Amino acid sequence: VNLRKTVARGILAVIYLGIGVLAFVYGRGHHLFIDNPSGSGAVTASIGSGKPLTIKDGGMRLIKVKGQEETIHLVFADGRQPLDIRVSIPILADTVGINLSGLQAGAQVEAIPLPDSTEEH
Amino acid sequence: MKVKFDVKKFLSDNIVTIIFLTLTIIAIPFSKLSLVYIASNLIDRFARSAFLVFALILPIVAGMGINFAMVLGATAGQIGLIFAVDWNVMGIQGLILASLIGLPISVGLGWFCGYILNKAKGREMVTGFILGYFMDGIYQFFGLYLMGWLIPIRTAVVGQVKGTGVRNTLALDSVRGALDRLVSVPLGPFNVPVMTFLVIAILCLFIVWFRKTKLGQDMRAVGQDQGVAHAAGIAVDRTRIIAIIISTMLACLGQVVYLQNLGNMFTYTSQRQAGYFAAAAILVGGASVARANIANVFIGVFLVHALYITMPLAGKEIFSSAMIGQYMSDFINYAIISLALVLHAWKNKQNADRARAGLRGGAESAALADRNAAAGGSK
Numbered sequence: 001v002n003l004r005k006t007v008a009r010g011i012l013a014v015i016y017l018g019i020g021v022l023a024f025v026y027g028r029g030h031h032l033f034i035d036n037p038s039g040s041g042a043v044t045a046s047i048g049s050g051k052p053l054t055i056k057d058g059g060m061r062l063i064k065v066k067g068q069e070e071t072i073h074l075v076f077a078d079g080r081q082p083l084d085i086r087v088s089i090p091i092l093a094d095t096v097g098i099n100l101s102g103l104q105a106g107a108q109v110e111a112i113p114l115p116d117s118t119e120e121h
Numbered sequence: 122m123k124v125k126f127d128v129k130k131f132l133s134d135n136i137v138t139i140i141f142l143t144l145t146i147i148a149i150p151f152s153k154l155s156l157v158y159i160a161s162n163l164i165d166r167f168a169r170s171a172f173l174v175f176a177l178i179l180p181i182v183a184g185m186g187i188n189f190a191m192v193l194g195a196t197a198g199q200i201g202l203i204f205a206v207d208w209n210v211m212g213i214q215g216l217i218l219a220s221l222i223g224l225p226i227s228v229g230l231g232w233f234c235g236y237i238l239n240k241a242k243g244r245e246m247v248t249g250f251i252l253g254y255f256m257d258g259i260y261q262f263f264g265l266y267l268m269g270w271l272i273p274i275r276t277a278v279v280g281q282v283k284g285t286g287v288r289n290t291l292a293l294d295s296v297r298g299a300l301d302r303l304v305s306v307p308l309g310p311f312n313v314p315v316m317t318f319l320v321i322a323i324l325c326l327f328i329v330w331f332r333k334t335k336l337g338q339d340m341r342a343v344g345q346d347q348g349v350a351h352a353a354g355i356a357v358d359r360t361r362i363i364a365i366i367i368s369t370m371l372a373c374l375g376q377v378v379y380l381q382n383l384g385n386m387f388t389y390t391s392q393r394q395a396g397y398f399a400a401a402a403i404l405v406g407g408a409s410v411a412r413a414n415i416a417n418v419f420i421g422v423f424l425v426h427a428l429y430i431t432m433p434l435a436g437k438e439i440f441s442s443a444m445i446g447q448y449m450s451d452f453i454n455y456a457i458i459s460l461a462l463v464l465h466a467w468k469n470k471q472n473a474d475r476a477r478a479g480l481r482g483g484a485e486s487a488a489l490a491d492r493n494a495a496a497g498g499s500k
Binding site: 016019020022023024026027028029030064066094 | 208209210211212213214215217218221222275276295
């Protein structure tokens with residue numbers, strides 16, 4: 001009986017930790033720098049159901065994203081075809097960056113971890 | 122047989138609620154607030170605080186009075202939130218993580234608290250009150266010295282500029298409204314946080330179910346008479362510890378729900394406010410230190426918040442200062458706690474006199490003691 005109780009408690013502990021890990025992985029937030037280099041024109045970026053952000057030519061925007069992967073819908077002011085890109089973000093990076101130049105539709109972009117001078121000690 | 126309605130008994134049993142209701146009714150017209158505004162605020166505030174107040178029911182059922190040591194559970198919830206914010210876990214996942222971190226801490230603290238309260242039988246409330254202050258000291262040591270020194274702080278949002286210690290005020294932007302906005306339905310002029318209400322409803326069902334279980338019945342038996350419960354084979358001390366552990370766990374979850382609604386946290390004082398508020402609310406709702414139910418929580422939360430909403434503006438109209446109104450609502454809250462405790466002591470004395478007189482000379486002496494007590498009470 002004791003063994004059964006111990007096993008049951010062990011399973012519950014594993015489930016408890018598992019829920020914690022899942023909450024951490026799916027809820028981990030990141031600051032995402034979107035860099036729109038000069039010469040590529042203004043671009044409007046929409047992430048999930050959030051409201052669209054306009055990034056001027058040569059500008060940058062900092063947004064908060066949740067989870068390790070995010071799809072960004074880009075609409076270019078110069079009339080180019082809109083793009084949907086998938087950005088994968090390293091779980092432990094607080095601040096990451098992507099560069100919008102040279103992206104193609106459906107591209108999988110690896111966000112680059114950046115030093116966070118505003119938030120880290 | 123027809124039961125006669127006893128006005129005197131009704132007034133005596135509900136005096137605290139009646140005083141509060143009267144004050145609120147007087148304050149509403151003076152505040153000049155529309156009923157829609159008051160109702161909208163009440164919905165928001167009810168979602169914020171109801172969970173926290175439920176934490177007090179089980180210790181009352183188990184005869185331990187108002188669990189002022191629920192502050193320990195609230196502290197555990199805050200520790201969970203500090204880590205969730207520091208690790209930047211956002212939304213509902215952040216709340217889940219905060220709860221998962223806080224719950225084991227609250228179980229440990231609840232056991233510790235229950236153990237101490239068993240050593241101080243008959244003086245549980247004052248012991249719980251002092252335990253709250255004791256925990257405040259430990260928490261400040263943890264928050265101001267261990268965090269950032271022994272336990273790393275990752276972000277400047279949480280850490281103080283000097284490097285060690287958690288900030289006095291934390292912005293909970295990453296989890297603000299995460300539960301309230303998960304499912305929120307606009308209903309006319311109101312915005313109803315359906316998910317929060319669902320969680321509160323589940324908690325109500327849990328309490329109704331729990332009171333019917335063997336453990337729930339044991340708690341009630343222990344609350345009514347510990348000697349009889351012990352003679353009946355109930356493990357009195359263990360049952361009391363479980364009541365406090367459940368209360369502390371609910372306080373932990375309640376504080377997480379409370380703070381996600383507020384959106385910011387006074388790191389070193391929020392937990393204390395939660396304890397005072399919950400005690401005032403359940404007493405205003407008609408509970409006593411020996412009797413409480415779900416309806417007391419609902420009535421209490423609505424009445425206390427109705428006064429909080431209307432009193433500052435009523436104070437501004439009556440005394441030409443909103444601050445006086447704010448002070449008055451705080452003063453009334455504390456006065457209510459005192460009044461409820463005094464009434465409880467007075468009723469206990471009355472019952473003891475009656476029992477003593479009954480032992481001395483039967484029914485006639487008991488009736489005489491009743492008359493004397495009534496005369497003493499009316500002086």
